[in-house]
Amino acid sequence: MNGRLECAFEPFRVRTPAFVVDEGLLRENLAVLADVKEQTGCRILLALKCFAMFSVFGLLKTVLDGTCASSPHEARLGREEFGKEVHTFAAAYGEKDIRELATTSDHLVFNSFGQLEKFGSLALRTAASRGLALQLGLRINPEHSEGAVPLYDPCAPGSRLGIRRKEFPGKNLEQISGLHWHNLCEQNADCLERTIAAVEKAFGPYLPQMSYVNFGGGHHITSPDYDRQLLITLINRFQDKWNTLVYLEPGEAVALNCGYLVTTVLDIVAGDGDIAIIDSSVPAHMPDVLEMPYRPHIIGSGAAGEKPYRYRIGGLSCLAGDVAGDYSFDQPLQIGDKLVFSDMAIYTMVKTNSFNGIQLPSILLYRPENKKLQTIRDFDYGDFKTRLS
Template sequence: MSLDFSILPTPCYVVDEDLLTRNLKILDSVQRRAGCKILLAQKAFSMFSVYPLIRQYLCGAASSSLFEARLAREKMGGEVHIYAPAYRDDEFAGIMKYSDHIVFNSFSQWDRFKGQVRAYPEKISCGIRVNPEYSEIGTELYNPCAPGSRLGVTRENFRPDDLEGIEGLHFHTLCEQNSDALEHTLPHVEEKFGPFLKRMKWVNFGGGHHITRPGYDLDTLVRCVRSVREKYGVEVYLEPGEAVALNAGYLVSTVLDVVENGVKVAVLDTSAACHMPDVLEMPYRPEIVGAGKPGENLCLYRLAGPTCLAGDVIGDYSFPRPLSPGDRVVFRDMAHYTMVKNNTFNGVGLPAIILCREAEGFRVVRRFGYRDFAARLS
C-alpha cells in the first residue's frame, strides 16, 4: 500500500487497520489451531477506537491496572483479565467490578483480598502468578526472572496449602521471543508447578510471544499449547501486546531544522523522549521509510527531538537526498508501546492519532492540544 504521509498533520501516529487485521488473523489462526484464547495486553496498545475490530478476533483484554480493566470493559467487552504486582485497597472494589479474572502476584495479596472476592456476588476466577526462574531474556530491565525479581511466586515461596479458590496459574517470562523460548520454558514451569497445574482450570502463558513477526514458528507454539492443554486438562490463555500491533503503525514527523556540529543533525517535531520512549529505554533503533543505516545512502543525518534533553536522539540514518525543513520522516512499527507511554515533557504536544485503510484513506481519530497538556498539571 502506498500512503501519502505528506498530507497529514505532524507529529502523528498512523495505524493501518489492514495491517492490524492481518496480525489479528494470524492470532486467530493460533486460537483455532491450538484451542487457546488470546487476549490483547493493553499495556502495549490501548487504541480503543480499534477495540471493536480487535474483539472480532480476540476473546478480550489483559489489564495492568484498574483503569485498563475499565477501558477493556467499556470499550472492548469480552473477557477482562487483570494482573498487577500489587493491588491497592481503595481500588479493589473497582477491579472486581470490571474483571473476570484476577491474577495475584503473591499469596499475601491473595490472602488480603480473597474474602472480598468470595463475597462478591458475581463469579471472578482467581489465579496466582508464578516465577519459573527460567527466562532467555538477555536485558535485565525486561527479565521478570532476574534474581530478586518481585514478579511472581517462586517454587520456594509457593503455598500449596493456600490454593483453595485459586483456579489458574500465570507466568510471563518472554519478551519479543520466538516459540522456541516458550518450548524451553515449559519444562521449568512443569517441573516446579506441574503438580498444581493439575488442580487448575486455566494457565496463562503471559505475553512476549512475537507471534506475528515474519519467521515466527507458529507450529511450535501450537504444539506447546496443545500439550499443556491435554496433559493438565486446563484452558490456555496467551496475552501478547506487541504481537497484536506489530508493524501495523507509523509515527510521521516533520524536519524543523538542520544544524551542524561535526555531523548534520535534523531536529524533528517528534521526540524520542516524549513520543517513542522505548527508543531510549530499551534501547532500540526504529526503521525509517526510505532511509537506511549510515553508509547505505549518500546523506547522513542524526535525527533528534525538539526537547532540551541532550540525549533526545533517535539515531543516525542515511537518506538518498538532503533533508530540509518541511520534509517528512516516517518511522515504522510505532503502534505498540508508543501511545501508551508518551508524555508532554517540555510541553511538547502529543501526536495526533490517525487510522487508515487502503479502501478509505486516512481518518483523524484524535488530535491533542494545549488542554491535554495542561490537564495533567495543576
Template sequence: MPLATPYYLVDEQALDRNLARIDRLRALSGAKCVMALKAFATWATFPQIAPHMDGSTSSSLNEVKLGREKFPGETHAYSVAWSDGEIDDAIAHADKIIFNSISQLDRFGSKASHIPVGLRVNPGVSHSHFDLADPARPFSRLGESDIGKVEAVMDRISGFMIHCNCENDSFASFAALLDTFESKLGHLFERIDWISFGGGIHFTGENYALEALAQRLKAFAAKYDLQVYLEPGDAVVTQTTTLELSVLDIVENGKAIAIVDSAVEAHMLDLLVYRETASVAPNAGQHRYVIAGKSCLAGDVFGEFDFPEKLEIGSRVTLLNAGGYTMVKKNWFNGVAMPAIAIRRKNGTIELVKEFDYADYVASLS
C-alpha cells in the same frame, strides 16, 4: 490535505495481517488470546481487534475499566499490587482476577470468591534481552517463587499466570521454558482449570514457527485438562504503526542533524529506556542524517539514517513500529506537542481520530 505532523498512524491492513496470525493460532491450539492493554490501548482500533481476540487483560485499575468498557469478551484484572481503594472497583469490572502474591490473595481473595481467582507464579526462568524487563531477574517481585507456599493455597485459586517472556521470537526458547515449567510445576498444573503464559511471545512475526507453537499449546492443554491463555500486546500491533514527523531545522556539527517536531522521551520513550534507535525505511541512500528531537534533552536522538534525497525544512520523516509500548507511554515532556492519532483505513483513506491541544496539556497538570 495532508494531516499536520506529528501524528501516530495505524494501518488497518497491517493490523489485519497480525490478526490473521492470531486467528490461526487460536484455531489450531485452542488457546484463548486476551489483549494486553499495557502495550497498546488505542481504543479507536478495538472494533477491528476485538473480534479476533477473547478479551483483554490489564496491569492497573484504569486498564481493567477500559477493557470492560471498550473491549468485548473476558476482562482479566491483574496488578503487581492492588490498593484498598482499588480492589472493589477492580473486582466489579473483572471476569477473572490474578493476584501477584499470596499476601495480596490473603488480603483480597475473599472479596473475589464469586469469580475465578488466579495467582502469578515465578518459576525462576525467563527469556528477555534486557535485565530491566526480565520477570525472573534476581530478587524479582513479580509472582510467587516459593512453590511450597503456592501449593498451600491451591484450594483458593483456579489458575496461574506465568509471564516469563519478553520479545521472545524463538519457539525453541519458549518450548524449553515450558519444559522447565512442567518439571517444576506439573503436579500443580493438574489442579488448576486455566493458565496464562502472559505476553512477550512474538508469534505474529513472519518467520515464527506458529504451527509448532499451536501444537505444543494444544498438547499442553490436553495433558493437564486446562484452558491456556496468551496475552499478546505488542504482538498484535507490531509493524502496524508509524510516527509521522516533519523536519523543522537542519544543523551541522560534524554531522548533518535534522531536528523534527517530536521528542524521543515524549513520543518513543522505550528507545531511551532500552538504549535503542528508531527504524526508518528503506534506510538507504547517499544522504546521511542524525534525526533528533526538539526537546532540551541533549540525547534526544532517534538515530542516524540514510535517505535517498537530501532533507530540507518541511521534509517528512516516518519512524517505524511506533505502536506497542509507545503510544501508551507518550507524555508531555517539555510541553512538546502531543502527536495526533490517525488510522489508515483499508480503502487507503487516512482518518484523524484524536488530536491533543493546549487544553490537554494543562489538564495533565494542576
C-alpha cells in the same frame, strides 16, 4: 524491533506529529492470531499496556477474547470499550483497587500469597454482591530466563514479579482457578518450549487443579520468522496433558508493524555532522527507543554511512539524548520533509507524555480499502494543562 520499508498512505497528507495505524495491517496480524486460536482452542487477550487504541477494539474483538489489564484504569477501559473477558494483574493492589477491580475484571491475578490472603475473599464477595463471577489466579515466577534484556526479564535475579516455587508448600489454593506467568519479550516459540518445561518441572503438582494457565505475553507470533507451528503444538500438548485452557496475552504481536509516527523536519543544524530536528521527541513520543534501547527504522533510510547523505535525527526537547539515531538517505534532507518511523503502534501511544509541553501526536487510522486517513484524535493545550494543576 522490525521496520517496514514503506507505508501505504502518503505522508505529506499527514499533519504532524501523528501516529498512523493501518487497519489493513492489523487485519493481517489478526488472521495469524485467529489461526492459532482455531488450531488450539486457546484464548488470546490483548495486553492493553502495549496497545490501547480503543477506536480499533471493534475490529480486534472479532478475533481476540478480551483484554489483559495492569491497573484499575486499564481494566475499566477493557470492560467499557472491549467487553469480553478482562484479566488483571498488578504487582500489588490496595483495597480500593480490589473493590473496583472486582467489578471490572473477570480474572484477578495476585503476585503474592500475602495479597491473596488479604484480599482474595474481599474480591470474591464484592463480585458476588454484584452478581459477577470473578475468578482468582496467581502469578508464578518460573525462575527461567530466556535472555531478554534484563529490564524486560521478570525472571532476572531479584525480580519482584511472580511467586517462586519454594513459597507454595502448605499454601491454600482453594480459591485459585488459574496460574499465570510472563517471562518472554519479543521471543520465539523455542523460548516458550523451554519455559513450559521449567514450569512443568517446578509447578507440575499444582497444574492439574488449574482450569486455566496463562502463558503471558512476549510471544512474537506475528513476526515473519516466528515458529507458529511449534506454538500450536506446545499449546495443544499442554492443554491435553493438564486438561486445562491456555491463554496468551500478547501486546506486540497484535499490533506489530501496524503503525507509524509521522514527523516533519523543522531544522537542520550543524553539529559534528548534520542533525535534523523533527517536530517530535524521542522521550515524549517513543520512549522505548531510550528505555530498551533500540534504533527505530525510518522509511527510506539506511544505516549511517550506507547512503550518501548522513544525518543524526533529534527531537525537540531539552534532553541532550533526545536522539533517535544516525541515519543516511539517498537525497539531502530538506526542512519540511516528512520522516516516517515504522513499528510505532506498540508501546508508544500508551507511553507518550508531554515533557517540555511538546505537542502530543495526533492519532489517525488508515483504511486501505478506500485509502482514507481518518483523524481519530487531536491533542491540544488543554490535554497538557489538565494533567497539571
